[in-house]
Structures are given as structure tokens and as C-alpha cells.
Amino acid sequence: MKNILRKKYINIRNELSKEEVIKRSIVITKHIINWDKFLNSNSIMIYSAFRNEVETSFLAEEILKEGKVLIYPKTIKSQFKLIPCIVNKIDELTKGEYGILEPKQFEVIDKKQIDLIFIPGVAFDKNGYRLGYGAGYYDRFLEDFKGIKVGICYDFQIVDDVYKDEHDIKMDYLICEEGILKL
Numbered sequence: 001m002k003n004i005l006r007k008k009y010i011n012i013r014n015e016l017s018k019e020e021v022i023k024r025s026i027v028i029t030k031h032i033i034n035w036d037k038f039l040n041s042n043s044i045m046i047y048s049a050f051r052n053e054v055e056t057s058f059l060a061e062e063i064l065k066e067g068k069v070l071i072y073p074k075t076i077k078s079q080f081k082l083i084p085c086i087v088n089k090i091d092e093l094t095k096g097e098y099g100i101l102e103p104k105q106f107e108v109i110d111k112k113q114i115d116l117i118f119i120p121g122v123a124f125d126k127n128g129y130r131l132g133y134g135a136g137y138y139d140r141f142l143e144d145f146k147g148i149k150v151g152i153c154y155d156f157q158i159v160d161d162v163y164k165d166e167h168d169i170k171m172d173y174l175i176c177e178e179g180i181l182k183l
């Protein structure tokens with residue numbers, strides 16, 4: 001079931017035009033940058049969008065402009081691990097595993113120091129459980145993560161059921177075009 005759902009929502013997302021992605025991402029970014037949890041966070045981990053995910057480059061600029069610490073994951077494919085690294089300028093990103101932009105340098109930050117994390121997903125259920133690409137990267141990373149976990153997606157990616165497993169971690173908030181949903 002998970003695989004069917006995954007394929008279905010990846011396909012729907014792939015149908016979005018670039019203009020549509022940007023338009024929707026700007027709406028979502030506006031919710032974020034006015035949100036008290038964002039304003040009160042000092043170190044924030046985001047992701048580099050690929051395959052029509054919600055675009056985060058506007059958010060990255062805002063984090064740097066506000067003088068906050070900007071963090072991206074570095075993907076270690078052999079261990080299904082994400083290493084959080086600090087990025088001081090957007091042009092410090094380079095293509096890594098799966099062609100996703102990631103930090104060039106290993107300026108690793110302790111997970112405990114991250115206040116807020118934005119997490120992409122293929123779909124989320126209404127309780128905040130997430131369906132990803134099926135490799136468990138974020139499930140492993142979030143297992144002992146103590147900061148605020150925020151799932152980012154388009155409205156149509158919020159579904160009734162993602163057929164969650166035991167290891168699946170619940171988001172604290174979901175953000176989409178409609179606004180911020182506390183879970």
C-alpha cells in the first residue's frame with residue numbers, strides 16, 4: 001500500500017508546472033516567515049528541493065538575512081544517514097547523492113543545537129505522520145531529535161492515511177498553502 005500511495009503522490013506532484021511550484025512555495029514561505037516559532041528559532045534545518053518539492057530557496061535567504069544559522073542535510077547513502085551541516089551562503093551548496101544540492105563542507109552541527117527542522121515528504125497524514133521515498137533517512141535522523149519538527153507540503157499531499165509503521169515519527173506541525181496546522 002505504501003508503494004502505491006508513494007507512486008501516486010509523486011506522480012501528482014510531478015504534474016505541477018514550475019510556475020505553479022514557485023507560486024505555491026511563495027505562499028507557504030510567507031506563512032513560515034511570519035510564524036513565531038520561526039522568528040524565535042536561532043538554528044534552522046531545511047532541505048534543497050528536488051522533484052517539484054516545495055521550494056525552500058526563499059526561506060534560506062530569509063534565514064541568512066535574519067542572522068540565523070542555516071543547516072542542510074548531507075546524505076550518506078551507504079548508511080542511510082543525514083549529517084546536519086551549516087551553510088553560510090547559498091552558493092556553498094553542490095550536487096550530492098541523488099543529485100540533491102547539499103553542503104560542500106562538513107561544518108557539522110550537533111543535532112541538539114537545532115531548534116527547528118523543515119521536512120519534505122511525499123505525503124503526510126492528518127496526524128502528522130510522513131511518507132517519504134522509502135529509505136528511512138528522516139525516520140533515523142528524527143529518532144532522537146528534540147527540536148520542533150515541521151512537515152512542508154502542498155495541500156493535496158495531506159491525506160487520510162499514510163500506512164505508518166512503528167519507526168515513523170510524528171511531525172509537530174504541517175505547513176501548506178492553507179496555513180500552519182498544529183498536531
Ligand SMILES: Nc1nc2c(c(=O)[nH]1)N(C=O)[C@@H](CNc1ccc(C(=O)N[C@@H](CCC(=O)O)C(=O)O)cc1)CN2
Nearest residue numbers: 047048049050053073075098100120132133135137138
Ligand atoms: N529534498 C529532499 N532531500 C532529501 C530527502 C527528500 O525527501 N527530499 N530525503 C528524504 O529521505 C533524503 C534523500 N532520500 C531519497 C531516497 C531515495 C531516493 C531515490 O531516488 N530512490 C530511487 C530508488 C533507489 C535508488 O536509486 O537508490 C527512486 O525513487 O527511484 C531519493 C532520495 C535526504 N534528502
Ligand SMILES: Nc1ncnc2c1ncn2[C@@H]1O[C@H](COP(=O)(O)OP(=O)(O)OP(=O)(O)O)[C@@H](O)[C@H]1O
Nearest residue numbers: 130131132133134135136137138139140143167168
Ligand atoms: N529508526 C530506524 N532505524 C532503523 N531502520 C529504520 C528506521 N526508520 C526506518 N527504518 C527503515 O527504513 C526503511 C524505510 O522506511 P520508510 O518506508 O518509513 O521510509 P520513508 O519515511 O518513506 O523514507 P525517507 O525518510 O527516506 O523519505 C524501512 O525498511 C525501515 O525499516
